[in-house]
């Protein structure tokens with residue numbers, strides 16, 4: 001099974017990324033050498049997905065020390081620039097806060113700051129890979145017999161440091177020789193489902209069918225979907241889940257058709273400091289993402305566009321949250337993780 005690796009260190013500790021804006025047509029890798037280059041890559045979704053942008057930011061912050069003095073202030077300035085790129089995924093802030101704590105401890109102890117931060121970023125990446133594997137096992141244990149999993153956006157290897165979150169149970173079942181296939185929502189407006197989820201699953205040899213987002217309810221009514229599994233950008237203390245726009249509608253449709261709706265996420269996505277979904281900042285992106293496609297207009301010039309990148313699914317619509325620490329009822333996640 002071939003799973004893509006969307007991020008890596010280069011031998012001289014620059015950050016190498018797979019440019020996801022160019023998939024599925026070309027598999028192009030870019031080397032990023034400055035904080036600004038990493039910030040641009042996160043903002044433009046060359047690297048994307050909640051856990052991966054946390055890892056990218058952690059690696060990116062080490063680049064601040066290449067241009068600036070090796071001080072805590074330089075680290076904090078780099079961290080602030082990276083933290084301002086995208087507001088919704090809590091993993092970004094979680095990873096940067098961890099890097100700042102490590103920088104403060106290394107400074108106080110007189111350690112080599114550059115080395116300490118590279119090791120910390122590598123640890124964040126390694127831990128995410130391990131969390132994905134545990135999510136895969138916990139999720140696979142929920143699924144009996146042959147399975148058809150419906151998913152939205154991309155919460156696979158391209159979104160994490162490992163085998164993904166929502167796709168981790170799929171890969172785990174596939175590797176165990178179980179019959180599992182995926183129905184991937186296209187995920188308008190940026191098509192992460194058709195461009196990215198379908199690309200990585202096809203590459204791994206997992207059968208995948210792409211549908212337009214508006215087809216999901218009809219597909220659920222057909223009765224052949226075993227469960228829906230999606231990822232998360234932030235899970236509030238009460239179990240409300242922010243994820244890619246369209247997730248809420250999918251949860252409503254799954255509930256209407258009695259299909260289990262699972263959210264798969266590492267514990268770093270649970271934010272006990274956010275009481276509920278209403279307190280989660282939702283990123284709004286450029287109108288052109290909706291009003292144009294492939295260089296052509298899809299809406300008349302001048303017509304207003306609303307383009308929130310994420311929505312909030314109320315905890316009551318979520319069957320269970322699959323994490324690296326086990327499977328939880330949404331109401332329990334804040335008190336336990």
Ligand code: MRU
Nearest residue numbers: 048049050155159165231232244
């Ligand atoms: O805008 P994106 O592509 O970064 O959005 C990604 C998602 O919404 C994912 O479902 C989420 O980050 C979980 S990734 C494991």
